[in-house]
């Protein structure tokens with residue numbers, strides 16, 4: 491059985507169990523945090539992260555994947571704290587978000603960027619021995635750019651060098667998932683190692699099937715974030731895709747954060763009250779079952795598919 495890298499070390503892929511494939515312990519504006527630390531309450535944020543993870547574990551969740559990236563506040567010390575307090579199997583990654591490419595990387599080449607990612611996978615993150623389990627990149631609303639082309643190629647090369655899978659944030663309204671797959675394939679990545687995140691932000695089945703035909707997993711991973719697409723439409727999309735035989739290609743999650751500093755206090759609770767770690771269990775799974783999704787299909791989406799994405803075998807090229 492292949493091994494998967496968690497914050498507390500490698501575990502057998504068969505041990506992952508019920509997995510939320512896209513949740514965040516904390517999303518935080520890195521530069522603001524570094525320069526104006528008085529705006530933050532580190533202790534309260536740690537407590538919230540522990541509380542959210544604990545609530546999920548009460549529903550049987552054994553593993554959480556946190557695809558927090560650079561500029562969104564990736565922090566190994568927070569991850570280690572939560573793991574120690576809860577015993578959750580936590581996976582963190584390496585890569586970049588969709589903010590402008592920092593000057594440091596802008597004037598250096600693709601392989602320099604790939605080396606930085608490989609370091610996190612082979613040596614460890616932020617000076618610790620905690621290794622990245624996967625690679626993360628993002629193409630959002632503005633679409634592809636020269637900088638993002640470079641980032642995606644670096645992500646692809648780091649994946650080929652290490653065998654680690656890729657999670658690619660996408661913006662379905664501009665069909666960016668297809669552009670991401672195109673670049674990964676040009677670089678030689680097997681699309682079965684890629685998950686196109688936030689595909690569930692659309693119910694355009696034409697786009698989704700076009701994407702699925704290229705071979706990636708898709709993230710139906712923003713349940714509760716109903717201001718982009720309503721709960722009813724998110725559920726109907728997963729129901730229909732299950733009916734069409736795609737249960738083995740979908741991941742279910744919320745993309746929720748125990749703390750997010752992008753909004754003033756109270757905004758999440760008012761605007762998107764179901765956007766938290768357990769809405770799947772409280773509100774989504776009952777509606778999926780009502781729509782005809784079987785317990786077997788739910789187990790496939792929440793248990794088997796995360797392990798398959800993390801481990802589906804890719805030969806490491808000879809070095």
Ligand SMILES: [Zn+2]
Pocket residue numbers: 512514557745
């Ligand atoms: Zn996210």
